[in-house]
Amino acid sequence: MIRLPLALLALFALVLAAPASEVTVPATSTVDTYVQRFNPDFLALDGKRAVTGVEHTPIFDFTPGNAATDVAKDVAHNTWFSVLVFLPFLILPQVLLLVVIFRFRDRGDGRKPATFTHHLKLEIIWTAIPVLALVVVAVPAWTLLTKMDHPPLSNEARQDPKQCTVVSVYGRQFFWEYRYNHEGSEIGLDAAQSQEPLVLAKDRVTELHLTSKDVNHAWWIPAFAVKKDCIAGRSTFTWFRPVKTGAFKGQCVELCGRDHGLMVIYCVVVDAQDYDLYHVLQSYRSAATKVVNALHPADGSTPAEAEVTAAVTAYLAKHDDAMGRFAARYWTASTLASLERKRQGNLTQEQFRSTIAAACRQRLDSLLAAAPAAQAASAAAVL
Amino acid sequence: MSAALPHPEIKRYSGVLDWLTTIDHKKIGLMYFWFVLVMGIIGGAMAGLIRWQLVMPDAVIENIQAAHLEGRSLRTFFSDYHLYNQIVTMHASVMIFFTIIPGFVAFANYIVPLMIGARDMAFPKMNAFGFWLLIPSAILMFASFFVQGGAAASGWTAYPPLSLAGAGSNPGQDMWIMGVHLAGVSSILAAINFIVTIANMRAPGMTWMRLPLFAWATFFVSIIMLVATPVLAAAVTMVLMDRNFGTSFTVASQGGDPVLYQHIFWVYSHPAVYIMILPGFGAISHVFAAFSQKRIFGYVGMVWALGLITGMGFMVWAHHMFTVGMPVWAQAYFMYASLLIGVPTGIKVFSWLATMWGGTIRFTAAMKFACGFISTFVIGGFGGLILALVAQDYSLQDTYFVVGHFHMVLVGGSVMLLFAMTYYWWPKMSGRMLNERLGTWVFWLMFIGVMLTFMTMHVSGVMGMARRVPVYYADFKLLNHITTGGYALTMLSSLLFAYDLVVSYFRPKVTENDPWKVNDVQQSFEWATSCPPPVYNFEQVPPIPVVDRAL
Numbered sequence: 001m002i003r004l005p006l007a008l009l010a011l012f013a014l015v016l017a018a019p020a021s022e023v024t025v026p027a028t029s030t031v032d033t034y035v036q037r038f039n040p041d042f043l044a045l046d047g048k049r050a051v052t053g054v055e056h057t058p059i060f061d062f063t064p065g066n067a068a069t070d071v072a073k074d075v076a077h078n079t080w081f082s083v084l085v086f087l088p089f090l091i092l093p094q095v096l097l098l099v100v101i102f103r104f105r106d107r108g109d110g111r112k113p114a115t116f117t118h119h120l121k122l123e124i125i126w127t128a129i130p131v132l133a134l135v136v137v138a139v140p141a142w143t144l145l146t147k148m149d150h151p152p153l154s155n156e157a158r159q160d161p162k163q164c165t166v167v168s169v170y171g172r173q174f175f176w177e178y179r180y181n182h183e184g185s186e187i188g189l190d191a192a193q194s195q196e197p198l199v200l201a202k203d204r205v206t207e208l209h210l211t212s213k214d215v216n217h218a219w220w221i222p223a224f225a226v227k228k229d230c231i232a233g234r235s236t237f238t239w240f241r242p243v244k245t246g247a248f249k250g251q252c253v254e255l256c257g258r259d260h261g262l263m264v265i266y267c268v269v270v271d272a273q274d275y276d277l278y279h280v281l282q283s284y285r286s287a288a289t290k291v292v293n294a295l296h297p298a299d300g301s302t303p304a305e306a307e308v309t310a311a312v313t314a315y316l317a318k319h320d321d322a323m324g325r326f327a328a329r330y331w332t333a334s335t336l337a338s339l340e341r342k343r344q345g346n347l348t349q350e351q352f353r354s355t356i357a358a359a360c361r362q363r364l365d366s367l368l369a370a371a372p373a374a375q376a377a378s379a380a381a382v383l
Numbered sequence: 384m385s386a387a388l389p390h391p392e393i394k395r396y397s398g399v400l401d402w403l404t405t406i407d408h409k410k411i412g413l414m415y416f417w418f419v420l421v422m423g424i425i426g427g428a429m430a431g432l433i434r435w436q437l438v439m440p441d442a443v444i445e446n447i448q449a450a451h452l453e454g455r456s457l458r459t460f461f462s463d464y465h466l467y468n469q470i471v472t473m474h475a476s477v478m479i480f481f482t483i484i485p486g487f488v489a490f491a492n493y494i495v496p497l498m499i500g501a502r503d504m505a506f507p508k509m510n511a512f513g514f515w516l517l518i519p520s521a522i523l524m525f526a527s528f529f530v531q532g533g534a535a536a537s538g539w540t541a542y543p544p545l546s547l548a549g550a551g552s553n554p555g556q557d558m559w560i561m562g563v564h565l566a567g568v569s570s571i572l573a574a575i576n577f578i579v580t581i582a583n584m585r586a587p588g589m590t591w592m593r594l595p596l597f598a599w600a601t602f603f604v605s606i607i608m609l610v611a612t613p614v615l616a617a618a619v620t621m622v623l624m625d626r627n628f629g630t631s632f633t634v635a636s637q638g639g640d641p642v643l644y645q646h647i648f649w650v651y652s653h654p655a656v657y658i659m660i661l662p663g664f665g666a667i668s669h670v671f672a673a674f675s676q677k678r679i680f681g682y683v684g685m686v687w688a689l690g691l692i693t694g695m696g697f698m699v700w701a702h703h704m705f706t707v708g709m710p711v712w713a714q715a716y717f718m719y720a721s722l723l724i725g726v727p728t729g730i731k732v733f734s735w736l737a738t739m740w741g742g743t744i745r746f747t748a749a750m751k752f753a754c755g756f757i758s759t760f761v762i763g764g765f766g767g768l769i770l771a772l773v774a775q776d777y778s779l780q781d782t783y784f785v786v787g788h789f790h791m792v793l794v795g796g797s798v799m800l801l802f803a804m805t806y807y808w809w810p811k812m813s814g815r816m817l818n819e820r821l822g823t824w825v826f827w828l829m830f831i832g833v834m835l836t837f838m839t840m841h842v843s844g845v846m847g848m849a850r851r852v853p854v855y856y857a858d859f860k861l862l863n864h865i866t867t868g869g870y871a872l873t874m875l876s877s878l879l880f881a882y883d884l885v886v887s888y889f890r891p892k893v894t895e896n897d898p899w900k901v902n903d904v905q906q907s908f909e910w911a912t913s914c915p916p917p918v919y920n921f922e923q924v925p926p927i928p929v930v931d932r933a934l
Contacts, residue, residue, distance in 0.1 A: 060847055075778060079774075079775055089729065093733070093758075101754060106744055106746075113743040114742065116680070117678045118684075123681055123734075138718075141772050141774065145715060145773045145774055148773075215542075222846070229704075250847070254781060255545065258465045260464075261853045262447070262854060
């Protein structure tokens with residue numbers, strides 16, 4: 001019974017000893033970089049109208065050194081081992097078949113066919129050797145299976161967001177909702193009704209707890225070598241540890257209805273520092289959304305200056321610090337970028353970057369610059 | 384002597400009415416055969432629609448996104464992916480319930496009574512009833528395309544909650560369930576008939592261990608059909624009840640469980656995999672023996688292997704659902720049990736090779752298909768071994784690797800077996816030979832087509848292409864184009880084969896009982912009567928050649 005209090009004490013000490021989350025505010029000019037990094041432009045086209053902006057194909061790479069997660073590395077190793085053990089059973093029958101075809105064909109020379117009908121030793125051999133091969137494969141297969149299906153961290157470590165990213169995944173027709181359990185933030189569809197990518201930290205154990213809000217789905221990113229079904233009324237579990245930064249593609253792999261084929265999965269793996277920044281930005285999201293909505297009314301009408309000013313004022317009243325201003329810029333740029341991309345897409349990646357995102361940032365910047373005065377004016381009016 | 388034998392059937396009609404009312408196992412077998420051929424071509428055409436969609440320029444996700452950006456309309460074959468899902472579902476249903484399962488029933492109906500020296504099946508009227516049930520079953524399934532909401536679009540697996548969607552407004556799913564029920568009853572009736580026939584109507588002297596392997600395989604498969612098919616009926620009935628009568632077997636929000644359906648469904652559908660291959664395993668042994676002019680190698684081992692596959696086939700169902708989130712021990716058990724099925728299958732492959740070893744092999748079209756079958760089936764089986772490993776299955780489940788694997792064993796396996804059986808037994812069934820030269824074309828087109836189509840599917844699956852999708856990432860474009868090219872060869876081969884069957888009726892009749900001159904290596908009676916046999920099959924059952932089976 002002494003263990004539990006001790007463990008709690010140790011955990012408390014750890015929390016105290018751990019340095020506070022230090023997220024430095026990036027320079028305002030890097031907003032575009034972060035829009036690209038957290039929401040890589042999967043739709044951007046180059047001059048030849050080919051798709052750019054995706055760093056990794058959805059291919060599962062069997063070269064263990066290229067694995068995107070540690071699980072994928074183990075799976076790649078184990079696959080090569082099992083395939084090598086099984087390969088003789090693929091090659092041998094084909095070779096024997098060719099031998100038989102060329103050696104025993106009827107050449108019309110009156111050769112009499114053999115008359116044997118059984119050979120006990122041979123039959124025992126071709127029963128026993130496959131069994132042995134299965135035993136050889138079975139042992140590492142068990143080790144890998146238990147590794148893949150059990151949480152890798154202790155219960156204490158799983159509570160620590162610095163060691164473990166815990167994400168609840170909800171399958172919907174036909175998109176994904178993610179909830180970061182530690183941070184409490186949620187992502188799903190962006191303002192243009194496109195799937196937002198799941199952002200994860202490199203080298204940090206990532207646990208997925210999956211379920212469905214309607215029909216069965218299955219979450220799969222080939223490069224990660226994990227796949228799990230999402231089933232209504234059930235919670236399934238899988239984990240992996242990303243070891244490469246980059247953008248990864250996947251798609252729903254359980255038939256879920258009309259647009260099953262378009263139910264894409266995007267995942268972005270970033271450094272731990274960027275990951276922390278991402279979640280700080282998320283914490284400003286709902287407040288920033290009001291500013292964005294004022295700037296871009298849903299019905300497409302021209303934004304009313306008074307409303308925009310009011311929204312910016314209200315936002316700055318709560319978040320008038322360097323990070324708050326950066327977050328407002330980030331969310332405006334990223335939201336407007338996705339809306340513009342949907343609306344008038346005939347742009348190259350460079351055009352997209354330089355015109356649309358820059359223009360919306362410029363507009364917000366002038367508003368933000370004008371804001372303190374407006375705030376002062378409204379304060380004066382109250383007085 | 385022959386005067387003392389009563390005629391089993393009194394002929395009452397002629398022409399079409401005769402076919403409609405016949406209870407002769409041979410005529411019923413032929414009706415099964417032609418039904419299967421038509422259904423196979425329809426199912427193949429549906430596959431063609433799927434392949435057509437998958438080579439359209441806007442089947443590529445990146446192109447769709449670019450099209451949205453440019454504001455142009457999509458260049459796809461299916462403008463409505465719901466229709467695509469219907470075609471995917473019906474392709475599978477037609478191929479499984481109306482082509483491959485009844486395909487083997489066709490041969491079992493015609494050949495097994497002849498092999499064991501019986502005059503007909505044990506229950507001739509039930510036999511006819513079983514066949515005629517398939518007609519309303521097929522009508523229900525095809526008619527469902529024309530009802531509100533279209534045909535079933537939840538895959539042939541019909542997993543709830545997707546198969547519950549739109550209950551009350553899309554009767555297509557209900558019609559599909561009723562179609563499956565009727566096809567299932569047909570299977571069960573056929574199974575009972577085969578078991579009783581083989582158990583009771585063997586000629587004197589044909590002991591169990593002298594039973595031809597095709598009859599053994601039919602016997603084992605009948606046991607599977609009898610035991611497993613009612614389980615499928617239970618599974619789809621749960622969906623039917625949930626859809627129409629307010630029950631909640633599979634509705635999670637009301638205490639049901641969608642995974643329960645998956646377990647019950649696969650308790651049938653995994654053994655059903657063996658329904659679709661074991662009869663061919665049995666039959667192909669006769670082809671190897673016939674054209675190697677040598678007796679079947681390791682008969683006892685072959686019978687045991689068939690029996691083991693039958694028994695173990697019931698105990699591995701959950702390897703279809705490793706990603707569903709089962710306990711580790713359950714996954715490990717299903718992994719090991721699935722791997723073990725490779726052992727009796729290996730016994731069969733090696734025994735076929737040993738049957739040919741030392742023989743004097745005549746490469747007729749039937750023998751070409753038999754050899755090609757070994758090559759494709761071993762590849763398909765190898766894919767099965769990889770899929771049985773849980774860690775690898777996590778990556779491969781529900782991808783094109785699975786599609787490639789089961790098509791490799793169903794087209795490269797079952798369909799090539801059916802072709803081989805047709806080339807071998809068609810002289811007996813129709814009294815006409817098939818064109819051997821055309822048969823060579825049919826074989827090579829089929830073999831190359833199967834390799835191109837399904838090997839590329841394996842590759843795109845490993846790379847990361849999901850199954851049952853009308854669109855895919857640009858990385859898989861080239862592979863999909865090759866797959867569709869391979870499909871064209873396979874379909875061309877099937878059409879040539881169907882053409883040859885039709886024109887064979889205009890060829891001269893076979894005059895010998897045993898045109899292949901194979902009876903001295905077979906231990907069965909089908910080559911001891913005329914081609915085609917008379918209504919009563921045998922005037923007198925000839926003595927069975929006794930073969931030393933001692934180990």
